[in-house]
Amino acid sequence: MGRWQPDSRGRLQEAALALYSESGFDQTTAAQIAARAGLTERTFFRHFADKREVLFGGSALLQERIVAGVIGAAPEDGPLDAVACGLAAAATMLGEFRQDLSRQRQAVIAANPELRERELAKLADYAAAVAVALRQRGVSEPQATLAAEAGMTVLRVAMQRWAGGKDGPDLSVIMRDSVAELRAVAARP
Amino acid sequence: MGRWQPDSRGRLQEAALALYSESGFDQTTAAQIAARAGLTERTFFRHFADKREVLFGGSALLQERIVAGVIGAAPEDGPLDAVACGLAAAATMLGEFRQDLSRQRQAVIAANPELRERELAKLADYAAAVAVALRQRGVSEPQATLAAEAGMTVLRVAMQRWAGGKDGPDLSVIMRDSVAELRAVAARP
Numbered sequence: 001m002g003r004w005q006p007d008s009r010g011r012l013q014e015a016a017l018a019l020y021s022e023s024g025f026d027q028t029t030a031a032q033i034a035a036r037a038g039l040t041e042r043t044f045f046r047h048f049a050d051k052r053e054v055l056f057g058g059s060a061l062l063q064e065r066i067v068a069g070v071i072g073a074a075p076e077d078g079p080l081d082a083v084a085c086g087l088a089a090a091a092t093m094l095g096e097f098r099q100d101l102s103r104q105r106q107a108v109i110a111a112n113p114e115l116r117e118r119e120l121a122k123l124a125d126y127a128a129a130v131a132v133a134l135r136q137r138g139v140s141e142p143q144a145t146l147a148a149e150a151g152m153t154v155l156r157v158a159m160q161r162w163a164g165g166k167d168g169p170d171l172s173v174i175m176r177d178s179v180a181e182l183r184a185v186a187a188r189p
Numbered sequence: 190m191g192r193w194q195p196d197s198r199g200r201l202q203e204a205a206l207a208l209y210s211e212s213g214f215d216q217t218t219a220a221q222i223a224a225r226a227g228l229t230e231r232t233f234f235r236h237f238a239d240k241r242e243v244l245f246g247g248s249a250l251l252q253e254r255i256v257a258g259v260i261g262a263a264p265e266d267g268p269l270d271a272v273a274c275g276l277a278a279a280a281t282m283l284g285e286f287r288q289d290l291s292r293q294r295q296a297v298i299a300a301n302p303e304l305r306e307r308e309l310a311k312l313a314d315y316a317a318a319v320a321v322a323l324r325q326r327g328v329s330e331p332q333a334t335l336a337a338e339a340g341m342t343v344l345r346v347a348m349q350r351w352a353g354g355k356d357g358p359d360l361s362v363i364m365r366d367s368v369a370e371l372r373a374v375a376a377r378p
Contacts (some may be wrong), residue, residue: 079374117306120313124305142346142367147374149346153338157331178331185268185336186375 009047011037016054017104025051025112055105055115058093059122063129065089066155070133079139083151084179086130088172090155095162095171103163127152154178198236200226205243206293214240214301244294244304247282248311252318254278255344259322268328272340273368275319277361279344284351284360292352316341343367 015036019028030051034044048054069089073082094102109115130148139147158178162171169177204225208217219240223233237243258278262271283291298304319337328336347367351360358366 078376113310116313117310120309121302121306124309142350142370143374145346146342146367146371149342150339150371150374153335153342157334157338161331178335181331182335182339183375185332185339186372188267188372 008037008039008043012039012044012047013054014101016051017101017108020055020108021104025108025115052115052118055109056118056122059125062090062093063126065093066126067129067133070130071136073137075137079134079137079143079147080151080179080183082134082137082139083130083147083154084176086133087151087155087158087175087179091158091172091175094159099163099166102159106160106163123152123156126155150182154182197226197228197232201228201233201236202243203290205240206290206297209244209297210293214297214304241304241307244298245307245311248314251279251282252315254282255315256318256322259319260325262326264326268323268326268332268336269340269368269372271323271326271328272319272336272343273365275322276340276344276347276364276368280347280361280364283348288352288355291348295349295352312341312345315344339371343371 012033016028016033019032019036028051030044030048031041033051033054034041037044048057066086066089069086070082072089073085077085109119127145127148130151131144134144134147135141154175158171158175161178162168162174168174201222205217205222208221208225217240219233219237220230222240222243223230226233237246255275255278258275259271261278262274266274298308316334316337319340320333323333323336324330343364347360347364350367351357351363357363
């Protein structure tokens with residue numbers, strides 16, 4: 001796992017997650033987050049458009065990485081193998097985030113229906129982008145959408161397993177294992 | 190496919206979907222829906238708590254049916270086979286809804302981010318309930334969650350295929366076929 005840099009952005013993120021956990025997302029203000037991080041509210045808004053972006057700010061980059069992983073898969077890879085390459089790229093990026101902060105993030109989102117809906121909408125966006133990349137590889141429908149959506153399910157489940165476990169295996173290992181579990185589930189008994 | 194009954198509830202549903210399609214969900218009022226159906230606003234609110242419930246009113250019953258299907262699966266069925274039994278039950282219930290209205294419903298939801306998020310949240314609820322039913326069958330984690338979530342992906346994709354195709358195969362056939370496609374996608378190439 002990479003090192004988390006205690007820069008302004010990182011300090012704001014850490015302060016926000018602590019406050020969201022303690023007081024609830026709706027009850028926390030940007031001013032409180034800035035104060036907790038020892039920074040000004042103006043600095044907060046230089047880094048984040050709003051409170052929600054603290055939780056979802058990395059999603060455009062994450063989507064790019066996932067799609068790049070799919071595009072970079074070997075030409076002979078099947079649909080789910082290509083998706084697994086995208087998931088490996090996601091695991092590399094997400095695995096650099098501190099596991100304790102990921103755990104807080106998951107708990108904050110799980111506790112708030114509006115944030116849960118937003119998280120699901122992001123995953124649906126990733127799935128749509130992955131399905132496009134798969135179709136460009138020649139995968140037809142409905143296989144492209146099914147593989148993409150199933151892959152995003154794996155991403156979500158793997159993130160929960162990772163954030164839930166203390167000092168467990170790293171996210172890349174959990175991601176690979178979760179893909180294998182999906183294969184096992186889908187195989188005829 | 191069953192017959193749609195032109196009762197008050199059905200007339201309100203048809204009027205609402207027509208107005209949501211023509212004017213947009215946000216722009217439509219309960220009063221307009223009632224007027225279009227030739228009924229009073231009071232009658233509207235006897236059938237639906239709000240505008241959104243016209244679109245999502247059947248979801249508690251649908252979840253019950255899916256879970257009952259999973260519980261009723263043969264003891265020797267694997268996780269995805271059990272989920273497929275739940276999906277078959279869903280297809281029976283949903284297939285009784287008029288295909289043209291389903292098509293309108295899908296289009297209305299797809300056009301409105303808030304409704305899309307709500308739809309995804311409902312599917313996540315079904316998945317959570319299915320995962321509980323699978324664990325009660327002795328399926329361990331993460332397989333229970335993966336099978337449940339993958340199943341709800343199949344439900345969504347199958348619904349889209351059904352609503353999108355005119356006079357195509359009925360929903361039960363599309364649902365079975367979509368499960369088979371998921372198995373094909375997940376199989377090692």
